[in-house]
Each structure stands twice: as C-alpha cells, then as structure tokens.
Amino acid sequence: MAGNTIGNVFRLTTFGESHGAAIGGVIDGCPAGVVISTELIQDFLNRRKPGQSVTTSPRQESDLIEIISGVFEDKTTGAPIAFLIKNKDQRPEDYEHLKNAFRPSHADFSWDIKYGTRDYRGGGRSSARETAIRVAAGAIAMHVLKPAGMEITAWVSVIGNVSISKSLTDISQSDIYSNEVRCPDSNAAMQMIEYLKELKESGDTTGGIINCNIKNVPAGLGEPVFDKLQADLAKAMLSINAVKGFEYGSGFSGAAMKGSEHNDIPEGIYTNEAGNTFLKTKTNYSGGIQGGITNGQDIYFRVAFKPVSTLMKDQQTIDNTGQQITLKSRGRHDVCVVPRAVPIVEAMTALVLCDHYLRAKLSRV
Amino acid sequence: MAGNTIGNVFRLTTFGESHGAAIGGVIDGCPAGVVISTELIQDFLNRRKPGQSVTTSPRQESDLIEIISGVFEDKTTGAPIAFLIKNKDQRPEDYEHLKNAFRPSHADFSWDIKYGTRDYRGGGRSSARETAIRVAAGAIAMHVLKPAGMEITAWVSVIGNVSISKSLTDISQSDIYSNEVRCPDSNAAMQMIEYLKELKESGDTTGGIINCNIKNVPAGLGEPVFDKLQADLAKAMLSINAVKGFEYGSGFSGAAMKGSEHNDIPEGIYTNEAGNTFLKTKTNYSGGIQGGITNGQDIYFRVAFKPVSTLMKDQQTIDNTGQQITLKSRGRHDVCVVPRAVPIVEAMTALVLCDHYLRAKLSRV
Amino acid sequence: MAGNTIGNVFRLTTFGESHGAAIGGVIDGCPAGVVISTELIQDFLNRRKPGQSVTTSPRQESDLIEIISGVFEDKTTGAPIAFLIKNKDQRPEDYEHLKNAFRPSHADFSWDIKYGTRDYRGGGRSSARETAIRVAAGAIAMHVLKPAGMEITAWVSVIGNVSISKSLTDISQSDIYSNEVRCPDSNAAMQMIEYLKELKESGDTTGGIINCNIKNVPAGLGEPVFDKLQADLAKAMLSINAVKGFEYGSGFSGAAMKGSEHNDIPEGIYTNEAGNTFLKTKTNYSGGIQGGITNGQDIYFRVAFKPVSTLMKDQQTIDNTGQQITLKSRGRHDVCVVPRAVPIVEAMTALVLCDHYLRAKLSRV
Amino acid sequence: MAGNTIGNVFRLTTFGESHGAAIGGVIDGCPAGVVISTELIQDFLNRRKPGQSVTTSPRQESDLIEIISGVFEDKTTGAPIAFLIKNKDQRPEDYEHLKNAFRPSHADFSWDIKYGTRDYRGGGRSSARETAIRVAAGAIAMHVLKPAGMEITAWVSVIGNVSISKSLTDISQSDIYSNEVRCPDSNAAMQMIEYLKELKESGDTTGGIINCNIKNVPAGLGEPVFDKLQADLAKAMLSINAVKGFEYGSGFSGAAMKGSEHNDIPEGIYTNEAGNTFLKTKTNYSGGIQGGITNGQDIYFRVAFKPVSTLMKDQQTIDNTGQQITLKSRGRHDVCVVPRAVPIVEAMTALVLCDHYLRAKLSRV
16 A cells, blocks of 8 residues: 555565665565575666766765575575665765755655655655665566566666667667666767766756667566556656656657558567567567567667756755745765666566566466 | 456456456445446546547447446445446457457457467457446546545647647636547647548558646645556556557656756645645646655646557458468448547546545555 | 455455345456356355255345356456346345344444445345355356366354264265255254254244365465465455354364374375375374465365344344334344355355465466 | 565565574555654563573574664654564574474475475474564554554463463453463463473473453444455464464354344444444444444454474474484474464454554545
8 A cells, every 4th residue: 555565476565764774675476496696686786876977976875785585595485585785874964954845856745745754864765765675676586587588678868968879779788888877879978978077067967768678578478457568667667766757669659650650560470589489570669568468579668767856056945834945955966867777777677577477377277 | 466456445447358248347445425426427438439420430339337336325335336338239240350360569469378368359358448447437536536626637639740739728628528539729639630531531540649637636645666656647547558658747858858947946835726735836847746746736647649550451460370361451440549548548547546545544643 | 455355366356235236246367268167157156045945045046147258168268257146036125124223243333333324225235145256256266276176065064053973084065965954964964954943933043163175285375474375264264244263174172282192293295186296194183284385185174153143033222323123023034044155165265275276376486 | 475465554574584684574554653662562572582481492582673664753654664683593503404304283395395495494484483573563553553542452261271261351461461371360370381381391282272352442443345354363363373263252152052142232332432432232242343344342352273393202204205204302492382472463463453443544435
C-alpha cells in the first residue's frame, strides 16, 4: 500500500533515508541457485556514484554494499536477499535551514500535507539517494537474467539542447562509458560537457533523455492486460525521481504515422544466439512488444528527465506558514543527474524483466 | 501474476474474450455507501461505443452493463461489484481465416509462444473490446471520487499530422463532444475528420494523441517511491492497447529546459473550491505532482497512440509455420481508435486516482 | 484489501449475494493448456447441493455452472476463467422480517457496524451460498493438480457427539458418499443420521468435524516463513463459514507428547507412484509438512464446525435499535452443514495446493 | 510469492539467517505520526530471550534492536521502518556435522528438495530465530493499536500433560510473568517446571498450548470472505514454527454442541471503555468474531505447539544420500519453546489486528 515494493514474483522493497544510518533493500522471490558476485554488484553500483566529474556533486558517497542474507557460499538460497549501504559523509546540519522551507519543485509541501511530518535532512526518503538501492537490486536481477542472454544497454541521448546524432546500431558499453556524460556519440558528448560547464558557472541545471535498448529478449514476456511489459517498464521509469516521460518503439512519433507505414511485417520465425525463438519483422516500430508480450525483437525506449530542482543560486519560495522567503544556495548538488541515471534506468529495466522472466514460467502447464 | 487486476485498494479484475459469452469485471475494495447510478455508468460507456461515425467500425456493440453484485438499493455495500457486458453481434466465422495467421503488429505470435494456444476469434482476450470493462469500472470509480470534487477531462489533441492549436484553459466536455473526433478545437476537428476520410478511402489508418487534465485534485495523493502517482498513471495508460508513450507536466520538452525556467515557484498555500488545501505555484511544469505526490495543482498528461494495425487492404505476412501468406482485408475496423479512447483514458485515470484517494486515508494516524 | 481474493499465483476472486442475480468467481493465473471438463466441475459442485436429505434444507438450488471466459475448445487459454451460478428459487420476501434484526451468532451486527448498510436478503454476501463458487473453483484447481497425482479426500468424522471409529487407512470416496452424512464408517453414519433426525424434530442444530487427507503430494510445496503450507491451509479452512478450529498432523494432541515420541524418524528417500521423490518416515506426526514445506508424506488435518446458528424454533434477540425482539422460526435451513461442507474442504484444499504447486515452480533456477 | 511478507496494509517482511550477519525486518505501511519507544520494543523483545531459565537454551542472544529508518524524532514518518538484530554468539562450527544430515522432524529434507541448497548453520532461515523479528514488529504494531485501547494477553495453559485450571477472568501480565513458564496458575506452573526438569535430565522435550485473549477490540475488524479475522489469525499462528493447531471461541469443542446452546444471545448494544460500540451477548462462543468480523466482544483462541525436535540424546536418521546415520546430541537447545513463544503469539496477534485495524478505515465512505 505504501508503495515501497516493486515486482510481483521478484519483489524489491527499499527502505532508508538520505541521512539516516543506512539505506537498504530486500529482494524476496529470487530463485535459489543463482551465482552471485558481490564484486559485479559493487562495480555496477559504482556507475551511479556521484563525484565522478565536474558536472556532478562532489559528495563522496562510498556506497559500499553489504549483503546481509539470502546468499550462502556465493549462491542464492531462495531466502530473502537483504542488503545495506551505510550512509557516510552525512551533514545533517546542512539541512537545518530547510526544515520549514518549501523548496521550488521539491516534494516538501506534498510530503508535509500527506504525512503531517517530514524528515527534512537531505530530502529524507524523497532523496534520489534511494535509487542506489535500486541499482544494487538491478545488478542482482541481472545475475538472474544472465543465462537467458539478455543485454540491457542505456545511454544519454539528450542533455539540455544537445542531442546525439549516432544511430542505434553501433552502441557499446565502452563507447558509453568513455566520457562522463555517458553519451556514445563523442561529438555530442563534448558539447554536452561544455553546456554543463556553462550551466554550472551560472548556478543553473538542466535535464535530458536516456535511451535504452534490450537485446536477446525471450519471446513471451509480459502479461496481456494490465501488466503489459511496456506498462510495467513505464511505471518503473516514471518511479525514478525527475522522470517526466516514457515512450517505447515508435513512441510519440508513431502517432503521426499511417498503419501501412507502422505495421511491422513478419518475415519469419527464427532462433536467436541465446537459443530463443523470435519473430523477425522488417521494421520494429512495435519495439519488441506486441499485445503487451515480447516477440523476441529488441525492446527500445526513451526516458525524459526534468532539470535538477536544486539550484546553486538564490530562489524565492515560501515556508510552511505560507510566508515568502529567499532560499539561499548551499550544499553540493548535481548540474544534471542524467548521466548518473544511466545505471538506474538499466537497473529498473532489469528488475522489470526479471520479474516477467520468472512470471513467464507460470504461463503454461 | 497473470496481470488481469489493477489497483491496490480499489482493485479491478477484468475477464472475457471478444467473441465469448460476455466480458466483465469485478471491483473489490469499493467502500460501502457510494450512491451508484447505473444510468451514468451506461452513459459513460456509450462514449466508447463504436459505430458512431464514418471513421469508426460499424459493428453495433450494444454494450449494455448488467451489475451482478455489490450494489443494493442503489448503494454500494462493500461487497465486490461484479458486472457483465454480454457479447452480441458476434461473427466468429469472420475470424476462421486468421486461425493460423500472424497478423502484422498484432499479438498473434507473442500469444502463441507464451500460451501455446490462442482464442483467435476477434483477437480473443487481446481485443480492445476488453477496454469496455475498464470504462464501466472507471465510471464507478468516478462515483467514489465525486465528493472530492475531482474533474477528469480528456480530449484528442493530435490525429495523424493534424494538431490542436487551442490552449488548455478553455476546454469543456461539450466542446469535446461537439464532434466525432473528440477534439475541442473545431478547426482542427474538421481537418482531422477530412484526414480520416482520406485514410478510409485508401484503406489505411492512423494514430494520435490524447491529452488529459484533472482539476481539484486533493493534495497528498500518490506514494513516494515506486507507486508515485505519475508511475501508476503511466502504467495505466501504457496498459491501454496501442499506447506508445506517456508524458506529464513538462514531459519530454522538460528535458531541454533549465532548472531556473522549470522550477515552479511557490506563491502560497490556498484552499480550492472543493475545500482542499493546495500549493499555488507560478508555473506548473510539475504537472501537479511533486515527489510522486499531488500538490493540489492540476495534473495534466499526454498519451500517444499508434495507428490501428488492421488495415482495409491486403498485407503480406506469415502463418504459424513461417510460410508467407497474403492477409486479405475483411471485417469491420476503425480507421483511428483515438476518439473512442478518450473515455478509456478518463476511466483509467479515474481508477488510478480512486485507488490513491483511498490509499491516502492510510498515510497518517 | 476487501478480502474477496485468495491465492497468490492461482487467484480466486468471488462475488455475489445469496439473493442477487448470480454468484460467481474469477480465477486469474491458471496456466494455459489445462484440459477442462465442465461435467466434472458440475459433478463436484453437485456434491455440495442442499436438499439431498432430510437433514439439509429443501431449497432446490440448481447451481448450474456457466463458464464465461478463459476456456476455449475445452482448454484453458491463460486468460482469466470467469464463471457464474445464477440464483434461482429466490424468495427475498422470506427475509423482510430480518431487515432490522440482529440474529444470534450471525453476522448482522458486525456487518452493520462495518459497512453502515447490509443486504439482509438471506444473509446477502455473508451467506454460505458463496461457498458454491469455492467448490467450482476448487474443481478447476483439481484439473491443474491432476498430472501431479495428488488425491484429496475429505470426510465427516464427527457430528455432534457421534464420532467415527474407523482408522485412516481404508477410506474411499465410495465409502464416504455411500450415505448422506459423508461418513465412511457406516455404523457411525447411522448414529449420526439418527441424531440429526432427533435434532430436526426439536428444531435444533449441531456441528461436527471434517477430516482431510492428501496423498501423493510432491515434496517441496509451501514457503518457509509466513506462507507455510499449513498456514495457508489453516487460513483457507478458517475462511469457511462456521469453522472454529484447524489442526494438522499430531495437532492439539501433539502438545502433550514428548519429542522422542513425536519425532518422525527418516527411513529413506523414495519415489512415489506419481514419480515424486519423498522422505519416508517411521511415523508421520509432522502431517507431511516440515518447516512449512511438504516432504512427500501424506498431509492430513481436521476442521471443526460449530452448529448452524439458524434454528427452527423461536429465539430471543435484539433489533438494530437494541430493543428485545422474538425471532420467529421461518424458512428452510440445514440441521447440520458438515456433510455439505465436505466438498468445500476439498475445494479449499485444492485451491491452496494448486497455488503452492505453481509457486514451487519459482523456487529454483 | 516467496512468503516472507505478512499483512496487506501493515506489511512486515522479514529476512536473515540464524548464523548470518543479522536478522531483520521491514514494515511498510505504518501510518505517519505514531510515537515509537525503542525501549518498549526492546522490553517486549526481551520476553522472547532464551537463557532465562534452566528450561531453555543457555545461548546468550543479546537481541538488540537497531531501527534503521522510518522513525524520525521518535515518530513514524510514513516511510518503511527497517530494523536489524545483529547475530552474536555464533558458532557455525557447531553445525558442520549437520551439513548432510536430515534431522528427524526438521526442515532439512524439505528445504533441500525445494531449493537444491541449504544454509545448514543453525537451521539458517528455518530457525526459530526468525521469530525475534516478528516480536519486534509486533511491538511496533502495538504502538499503532494503543489508541484504540486493545489489550492482547497470551499465556501458557498447557505444557506436556500439565494443564492450567484457572479460569479466564482474572489473568494479568504480572501473574503470567511471575514464573519462567509464563503460566498464570502458580500451582500448574510449579508442576510444569518440575516436568521440564525431568525432561531435561532425560534429554527429552515436550510441547504445549498457549491461550490468547484480546480485550477492547473495536467492532468491525476483519473482512467477510477469505480474510475473515479468524482466518488471518489462524494463518499467523500456523506460520509460527512448531505450531500444529488453532481454535478460537468454542473451537473443537463447539463441534459437539447444539445450536441452542452455542448461539450467543444478544442483550444490547453498548460502548466500551475505549469508546467503541459493541454487541453484548449472554455467552461468547463466537469468540468475538461473527461472519469474520469483530463484534466488540473479547476474542480468544488457543494455539498448540509440538515438542521441540532437537533432543539432547542420540537419534537414528539418514543423510542426504539416504544412508542411516546416528545423530549425536550436541549444542544448546530448549526443552520446551512454549514459554518463549508467548510474546511471539502476542506479536503475531498484534500484526494481524493492526493490519485489519488499518484496513477497516477503508470499509465505508
């Protein structure tokens, strides 16, 4: 009811506040027998780490994952996998001045009216710090998905007014991680970095768009009515802080197309390198999903992020009595969260796919 | 697990196939004491009815709702509300030729591989006919929401390459229903109708975009982490057949904005006409939701629909053995589903809001 | 939330009131490809039918099941299976006098205070008539369980002060159904019938105990913590109207035993006739479940039912204003529901086992 | 699916193994604004502590609770409440000899066949150590229930062949905690202690029965069909390790009664000291629940526990290859867990009541 859990079979519950003792998660429903590498989880988690560039906050979150349960001798046991990331480098005194402020485009007012109380330290539970747990959990989900051969790749395609020009076909993880904005087009990446530097100087921020592509998806994932695969992906993406939109396959541009252009003509039934049967189609405007269920073609989608709300310059706002106040710039904040959100998008994708991968085991006798 | 249920407190389960005896739904979790008007539900359901214009299918679905349980002397009792719409005007023989075909951009292949079997008559369970039940259920949800004063209004803003030019501020239900394309801008509506006629003649189809606006939303709806209000709205929208994208507030265009432009500066705390406290902000790029929770400003979002996949002209495709076949045009089909989807978008919105409206009762002691 | 659904993977939602248009159910999560015989379901449903003897109510419920969806060409499709039993032989006027009465040991007061309203006709939703849907759903679950070889057998072991003396080992369905009290011990059965006749003459009622035994249970069903198999069986049984107690294996008498007596000494690991590996133990005080998970030995349990609350003689009670009233005997009622509850116990058992049978597919990679 | 969560609105998920780093829990759905005393939780947790007497294991579990999240300035915030109890005094080497053994009446075989792997150290996840988390969570639930005035009292009524003779009416917490067997009848308590000493000498164990009574229950708690209050209580009790039976109200003895004896005649509608309306009845064989919903009378029930399976003497058994082995007595174990289970029964009761107390807020508009 309170919405801190996602998934039906592979269920992640997260907990913890930005400036409490720790943040953490519990995965219930991970099958027994999955080989787990804590190193791989930590490596993946490090991708989200702030302080990696001039464009992100210098806060040194060490974000070390501790697995508490559910893994024995490097294999899952079928018991719940609990894990913690202790909070370090906390400076609750940095937030004392925000106690009664309603910051522009933050969750302060809405939390206050919902709960009648609020942990104001660094946004408390509303902080994007919670997404570190999603990343760790997504890394565990990837371990489950591995034998099926699925490959999830996300990258930054837009920051502010700079867009990627490169086409989908030749994008690799090394291209993406070759620069600090996680953009596989090196020209665009350079422009993005320039733009972010400018914004930083002016104390401003911006948003962007992340693309994600999934290869080798087994056909048959997704449930046909409310839990269509695209519906669960959309929910997972819109549950990420700052996300404002989601589109898959032809997306918004599909609205202007004719059926005769948009229809993906089937060419044959084949088996992919991971041994999965798939429907080969001439085009893939369907984005690999038909009737809510995968057909084995690549899934691809885009996720829009709004600009960071915390600015490094003064802003007018009100306090919880409705009085006008000036919010002084303070603290350590990102100019743009989009590069750091790349592993978050991948992790949420992995969580959704893992859940549906397991659910699909139940579709027939 | 099988995904035929949506909602946590106010839960709708749908069932039924396009050419079975009936389609139906069960709402569990509707509070006792809600005054129900079957007439209002039927009126709302009629808005989705096909055969209302040259642009939609002439199939005469009568779509009469029968409430089976949960309502006694015109009030809900707290027991599950089950309702049926009997299928009439069935012509299963129209579909015999599709038994083994994998139609382009349909769910035929993906269902076959998931279930190993398929009710091929009119798409069976994958047919958009299932959405009639969502509309009826949404109408019941609206009865629950009524005392809170919420007003949900959806309309067609784009069909194919024709877009609305009218601004948000002056849109009424009567404007929307003054034409068969459910577009409140009469100039755009005329062009849309022209475009649809052209497509019809050529046997082609198109997609479009629906906008939705919600007024008088109580602040405090939505859960802060995975069940953010926008996340549940996105899921609900992407669960509608043919939907390819969702954006709310500033949406995809927000990605290009600066934080200093995008931030909604709070001006004060006020009480709206329905007696709800809200945060008044200078702009509303947040789309009425901050940190996943409503702040009392209007919610607004857009939903993209792809073109109808069934064309009124022959298409190449394959059958379930992988052989090339020609799919002959046959049957009765819509050129564009978007106008008929307006009440579906409203209904899904009502279901999500109703669920969160009830969940919000649990947020504090 | 409102509790009209049971099961996690194989989910049954029931709806309908005793004197509404129909009662019904929706099963979501039944795998595709299960061969369904409507005749077998109807046969099983007939076992619950009232009016089969002098000891039960003469109301002629025909209880004909109509399957609405989810079955195509006699096989499940993976879509939700909805089914209805229309209510016939309704006499709502029989209940007008109960509109404001709080009958002794009925749900009248508790419903009134919970919902502020109540469908008083024949108990409305609180009527045991709802259990007909459980029986039909249980029959569907049995179709799913069939390939695993599981055999569920329930019988009446106690009615009032008459108890069975026969031991477990030689009980067959034909013995059980050879008499109207569903008791495989023919001597005890005769005494039970005599006792029920006496009670009938005096306008009184009584309770009893049902035993249930399950053979050929695959090892590995049940989840180890909250959803232990015995926990879900207990819940399922206590959810049946009039049930007051549940015990499995050694049950209440196990409390007095010593560990050295109670421990089931393992003798070896074998394969049963259905091809399932099981742990053979010298004794089976564990009732086939250890740590919440089946070990392949027989499961057995007992369920206690209280006497029917509706008497065929006048009773003192109060109305909804707190005034003393005399409740006149009227209508058509059972002297003892226990014989009719035998298929209900079997059905609820099948629902729980089917859910866990499917869940067990998820326990390892 | 994997069953480590209980509750619908007030949801507890537990995690952790007996000899891992820690055990813990997450409560999601606790309303904001509940005043929390960590001291009270710790006090309640201490009641379950072993090593309190000669009859229980001398292992010194310190069981210190650490609240990680969801509580800010001593009040719940509406965010998930995570808490940990670190494992100390671990001696995994004590369990090396059990690695391949299937201990009599333990979960070894059933876990192995379910998961294909097992954390054998001290029973891993199947250890009763998990119940410490239930006790802590139950203590939090009690904080939520407090304003409603509910009082939950459990005590030992039977150990082995010794039964309490005292009647219900005059039982206080101080009577219960005046002796180490948690039995309010001091004569019975002395005999129980004597019996346990005897068993200890002979290396044997025994079971027992716990009674529980709940006063000042608001009327209207419980859902009428599958989630009847007694059904959820039964499930909660049967989910406790070693529990074999549950009965409430008249229980198993109600089966032998006549309806005219068993019916609870209503006498009037009153308001209790906590301000709740209730139905006063002459007798209370219904155990405070009618039609699955509380009527405001006391709830009472009994829970049967089997003897402890781990004996302090050698036992014959088999290993995982099916070979006969002798299990040597070793380690530190309880003669009887029933006294320590008293707070577990109270905690599980509190969890169920808290969930239904919150769910009841949704029953009407």
